[in-house]
Amino acid sequence: MTGANFGFAAPTAEAAGTEMTYIAAISEALREEMRRDGDVVVLGEDVGGSFGGAFKVTQGFADEFGDRRVMNMPMTENAFIGAATGMALMGLRPVVEVQFADFITTGFDAIVQFAATNHYRWGAAVPWVIRAPADGGISSGPFHSQNPEAWFVHTPGLKVVVPATPADAKGLLISAIRDDNPVVYFESKPLYRSLRGEVPEGDHTVPIGRARLARAGTDVAVVTYGAMVHQAVTAAQTLEADGIDVAVLDLRSLKPLDTEAVLELAVATGRVLVIHAANRLAGVGAEIAALIADEAFDRLDAPVRRIGGLDVPVPFSPPLEAAYRPDATRIADEVRALARW
Amino acid sequence: MGDIPLPAPPPETQLDLYRWMVLTRTLDDRIMALWKQGRGVGGTFSGKGHEAIAVGAGLALGADDVVAPMHRDLGCYLVRGLTPERIVANQLGRITGVTAGRDANLHGMGDLELGIIGFVSHLPQSMSTAVGAAMSFTYRGEPRVAMAFAGDGSSSTGLFHEALNLAAVQRAPLVLVVENNQYAYSTPLSQQMAIDDIADRGAAHGVPATIVDGNNVEEVHSAALSAVAKARAGGGPTMIECKTMRMLGHAIHDGAEYVPAELLEHWRRRDPIDRYRKRLLKRGVIDDEGVSTIDKECADAVEAAVEFAESSEWPDPASVERGVYAP
Structure with missing residues (x-):
């Protein structure tokens, strides 16, 4: 780590x-x-x-x-x-x-x-x-x-x-x-x-509204949730070979959103990629990108980028669904582009 | 429907039914007048003609029961204990209203302390909510009953059937009062359904349904008492279809020119309050002086409520984001 x-x-x-x-x-x-x-x-x-x-x-x-x-x-x-x-x-x-x-x-x-x-x-x-x-x-x-x-x-x-x-x-x-x-x-x-x-074991609670840093990193921040957290962590491990140190923030709660955690990480890295499996258009990622633009624009080194599902119904056949859905490879490519910005 | 004369309830019950109906009508009329004078806020609804249903059914419930009334059930809110003050203040969007300016006219006028579930426009959401309340009573072994109101319009929704079916499957202690007032906004029954009686929709789901004259308060009250007692005893849900007429438009803006004048005249002659007053006078339960006294008491109560509401503060705009979430 x-x-x-x-x-x-x-x-x-x-x-x-x-x-x-x-x-x-x-x-x-x-x-x-x-x-x-x-x-x-x-x-x-x-x-x-x-x-x-x-x-x-x-x-x-x-x-x-x-x-x-x-x-x-x-x-x-x-x-x-x-x-x-x-x-x-x-x-x-x-x-x-x-x-x-x-x-x-x-x-x-x-x-x-x-x-x-x-x-x-x-x-x-x-x-x-x-x-x-x-x-x-x-x-x-x-x-x-x-x-x-x-x-x-x-x-x-x-x-x-x-x-x-x-x-x-x-x-x-x-x-x-x-x-x-x-x-x-x-x-x-x-x-x-x-x-x-x-x-x-036993009485284990997680406060609603608090994000979790799934992986610490200094170069690029990936903000995501759900299954995409694991794709992002896999991508981050791949990117170690590129010398890119990637942080992954697992939002856990989308409403209320841990805006403090998002902004803190955005400011610390200056480069943010937002990912979700839901289609990208008007998705939760758009709100997060807007939040960062509103509150931390002058601390960014690159525009906030988003990866999401395509604006189509989720297709069935494996090659089609793979084309629809973000994965570790696409995440790694996008992070590289952000790191180069 | 009214074929067999019902035994009259005790005189004090008769007076109660009458007094609450007069208060309901007086308040309803006064609210309509306020709006016509330009003193209203937004739109509002009249329940004129529905007083016997709202009061007759509402008074059949016990203190621990719950009810989910709609926008034409002013009388039900009153008999459950919402004061005219809080109701008028709600209509005028004041801080002293039931929803403190959050919801409009009769919408959202819920108060769980009084056993009232607040109403939402998406009818009949209150029906499935009441089914759930009834299921919670069964779960906890409490001898309580939930009553829901629905209209002819909402009886065509999928949810009406879903909720009735669920109530039947769960044998929920539910009383469903259907106010068949002939029109869903401007659409007459003939264009809403190909059956004569909404009660038939109960049979499809195994929910016994009874049809009553919704302008006869004793008939409504008696049917509701039986349904409530049956539900409380574990006998499951009942539907009561109350035939009535919406005497004014859908809402204050609506002149309801689409309703044939002769139809309104037919129902005007069967006004629930006029009919009941005549009956009580004939029975000697009340005399002219008693009638005047009730009229004056109701007028005074309504006038005080209007004064209270109009002199109440507006909500603080800084509070607009408060209360979205329970703490």
Whole structure:
């Protein structure tokens, strides 16, 4: 590890814990919160019974917590997300699984019009979490690969988090469940079983709104989140051979955004690349680039660059999806260009 | 619908139903007058003609129950305990209003202490919310009931069917009051649906539905009491379709010229308050003096509310970003 630490939490300095997959960490967080707090209930399509969800996050939950706490829903996102809001208004802490983040649109009104606005309009807290399995890169086609986080970041009243590591998957889910606001929790499907890491045991929370320095570096800063964090770290390792020292900032939370961490790193490096798997146009990266331009323009040595998905539906066939989606090679090329600027 | 005469409720209940309806109408009329005088802020809605539904159904709930009323259910907000002061102040965008200037007219007038869920324009979002509230009561084993209001217009949305289905599957302690007031904005029922009764939509989902004369407060109240008792006893959801008429436009700006005059006249003769007053006079539950007293009490309460609201402060512009998130 090279470079200064800029006062961030030390990268990979996780407390001793158990090594597990990203998806196991999600499951563990949910199970521990349900054991701790009887107000936490789970609802969604196929989450109950012996099935335990399309990705098995809630496998065994119905046995442990009963059908009344792990509720299979009819195919009615608009109604069951609305129902979750009603439960939350009455003091429960529902955790809703939308089977794929792509399907969250069928409950859009319930989220952005009602749940998100209640506290501002009439002071009513809506403490629910929507778990949304998102992201692609695994040949799942246009309707099982999307990253729709920008719509929710654009909505006042919501919080939006995107964990990139097993430890953060657990810590952010526990924090989201305990938060008194509606939180949309985007899970990275490609990381579910491919990524393992140490996960602190027991009551592990990660504050919503705090970025994590995934890799320290002094020459170029990569600001990203979700699965792209790992592509960026891989690219950074490649670039060591080029003598380019790359910092990678894992945002973890998109709303609220850790603007302080972004600006601090932008100022420290003067060269910033923003990356997300969601399509680039009007994506979260545009806001981050604008933030840096607004607040740190005179400290930059190069224009802020962005890499994102193309402005097309996420294609299915591997060569097409690879052309759509940012990866370590493209990231490394863009960083080299920035370093040369 | 009104074939079998209902036994009259106790005299004190009759007086309650009447008094709340008169207060509702007086407040509604006064708000309309304020707007016509140019003293209003933004737009507003009248629930004229819906008083028997809002009051009759609202008064069927217990103190621990919750309700999700809409924009024509002024009477329901009143019977749950929102004061005319807070309501008028809300309509005028003042700091003393229910939403402290955050939401318009009857929108967002929620107060969980009073068991009221604030309303949102995207109907019938309040219906699925009420289903969820009802599910939380079942989960916790609480003998509470959730009531939702929906209209003929929103009964054509997918969400109406989704929420009804969910309520039925979950056997949620829900009472759904459908105000069939013949028009969704300017669109008459004949262009909204090919069935005569919205109650039929309950049958499709296994939700028993009853049809009542929405301009007969005792009929509404009685049906609501039965539905609430059934829900509380674990009997699941009920829909009550209340046939009525929206007597003014969709909102204050709308003259509703598209409504045939003879249709309005037909319903004017069945005005819920006039009818009930005559009935109570005939039964001897009230006399002319009692009628005048209630009129005066309501007029005074409304006048005081207008004075309170108009003399209330505007919200501080510096507070505009406050309250988006729960602390």
